[in-house]
Amino acid sequence: MKQLIVHCKDQVTQMALLEHGRLVEYTVERAEGTTLVGSFYKGRVVNVLPGMQAAFVDIGLKKNAFLYVDDCLHPHLEKQPKEKPSITELLKPGQELIVQVMKEPLGGKGARVTTHYSLPGRFLVYMPSADYIGVSKKIEQESERSRLKHLGEAIRMNEEGVILRTAAGDESHGALESDIQYLRELWLKIQERAKQAVAPCLIHHDRNVIERYIRDAFNREVQELVIDDERQAKQLLAYVRTFAPELSNRVHVYRGRDSVFERYGVRDKLNKSFQRKTWLHSGGYLVWDQTEALTVVDVNTGKYTGTSDLEETVYLTNKEAAEELARLIRLRDIGGIIIVDFIDMSSEEHREDIVHVLEEHMKRDRTKCLVVGWTKLGLLEITRKKVREQVMDRMYTLCPACEGTGKKLNSFPT
Template identity: 40%
Template sequence: MSEEILINITPMETRVALVENGVLQEVHIERTLRRGIVGNIYKGKVVRVLPGMQAAFVDIGLERAAFIHASEVSDREGQAVEAITALLHEGQGLVVQVTKDPIGTKGARLTTHLSIPSRFLVYMPRTPHVGISLKIEDEAERDRLKQVVSACVETEGVDEAGGFILRTAAEAAREEEIRADIRYVRRLWSQISQQTQAAPAPSVIYEDLPLALRTLRDLVCPRTEKIRVDSRETFQKVEIFVQELMPAVQSLLEHYPGERPIFDLYGIEDEIHKALERRVMLKSGGHLVIDQTEAMTTIDVNTGAFVGHRNLEETIFKTNLESAMAIARQLRLRNLGGIIIIDFIDMVDEDHQRQVLRTLEKQLERDHAKTNIIGITELGLVQMTRKRTRESLEQILCEPCPCCTGRGIQKTPESVCYEIFREILREARAYQAGAYTVLASQAVIDRLLDEESGNVADLEIFIERPIRFQVETVYTQEQYDVVLM
């Protein structure tokens, strides 16, 4: 199993693709104007305490107040969690970390149990505990890692409390690599502590790494064979980051200077478009129907045109097996989180049911997000959860369609603008033209002439050609044409 990480950089956004054996498995998008805040540490102020919900709202300087539950403030667990009124009061200052981005109408989720991640471990300055990722199953390796951390902490001679969680990437890591990580997170925590003393509330104390660097920290694993970056400037930043924190990864880095966009080279753009559709076609002729709602995501499995060669049970079993593999990939690709209900085609044979569930579990082992398969209900539905910390691909790229009162989705004017920019770059590299005319809807043209005017000007300088705009009232928001003049 080989992996490649592709990093596509433009001034407007950073996009990362994780490709396994030539097949896209994950896409991460971070827009310059709308960066995610998971992992950021803030000095906030409690604005409202809700005894009935055992929670409070905290102002951390965002448009909407963030939410914190009593269990994320108290050091006790389960039924022993203290009352929120005993823990917090209005006007109180509070140092918190974001665990979930604001999604839809919901504000960010917070915790006071701070953690600072590095390549091999997560430092918890307020929790004196050493834990190891459950994905490291070898007992001898788990013991070795515990001893390495204990030895490192003792030789570093630091008295302050704090604990560590060894990440999956720490498996087989050398002692000096873990020692370097411990020094890094301790140094970072010292800076954060100093800033906390002087900063007013609300204010940001620490921001997590930008997507390109976060990707290297979180996604690189022993299976990673190549990391390709299509921006010279970002490549240089990545090189410096890798030299300091991940020297073993240096040989995997590669700058991609090609004329053809890197995502086109690997067929990523087409896969992203497919990942926004409800229906996912299977090779057998069957298909999945994926519906994402605020409460949960439902996935329906259908045999479609697949009729099998022997009998109905064989047809159903083969379709469900293929679906289990496809579903695991779609959860990662679309970044679907929360409660997920899968309606496999009913199977009579219990052994078939076990094999399908086992296949799903096996495929989910490579998922970087925490997943939990709860089992099959009396109705034959598979219940599972997948940890949700950031918006799904659909939530980033799309918005509810006003024409269908929210029943469907459409790409935002921002997304369409960026598609137009990429199309113009593609055309400029392939054909010689005196100028370009963009035909699009009113909303898209308005954005191109307003918020994106600076990017348009930069693009005109880069391609050395003028770009004109024309509103087409019959075009939908997603429709556009780039005409060579």
């Protein structure tokens, strides 16, 4: 059973996804700080750096956006030149172009942008000039993959590209046709706005957090969507009726005295899930440490002593930790490199099983993840696509005393 819980208060919107009562996704968006990923800008090239094979583009933000040479070439790899051209052959200072944000400004870096445009719909991702058909890897049945590829070819025009999303499984030709037609018209509007706009400026902003979540996560598997704001509920219901009228009866307005997060236990689940030390049901625990370059997780047996031998105790703790890791990485929206120090196991079969458990549970994550494997030191490497500021960074304020180290430097002896 899946439930989407939406809490709106003081210009802040919070959304939580529960699976069988367990919190698996959480996002928060403030009215003044909406996400930029997916938005289109008309930008102006400020400078071109052949040594970096990149350009900096003014899109109207505090820091110029970064455009790498690969994001200027044709989206289809087979249509790219065999020898990569210099960025100076593709872009000139002062040149104006449409770019799309693919990664938020993070830390001291500006946004990462691309000219490989894409517009996500409910069932597919529309790419105006990619010239290829893709199908979500999460659709594993070969007959269904083949059917969707044929439908993709049937509905696309000229050099358009289409990626059929997981939600497209078992959907009809008419549903996919309607989706791509809406996105095609949206792309034409973006192009028209760009012609009339003066660079640098925003020409299309992706939907707000509620509508994005509805588009990407509200499907037949979600039994109910509960929201505690009457005005937002009306807008949300109107949006649902446009693309999934069969799901409109699953939208409910919460009118209780307590917060909707309190009513569904989301607040307590958040407090437990975002601690530096998170406990497992068996008595083991995880310790999380985040650096600028990567996230490190240490697995410990804690209070769990097992019932038979040491190897079995260690294996069971690691297995439970792997399941919880997949959930918490998704919940905390951790991106980049993740290093996990599992408890040492002597059995190669157990080590392989831990990787398998992680991979299976990470399939539920809508963000691209990869379990790289074990290092020579017995650490497990994982990567997860980083596109926006992590939830942890929005939830915590850097300590002014220790500046994030957790320790305060004493004065050195004189």
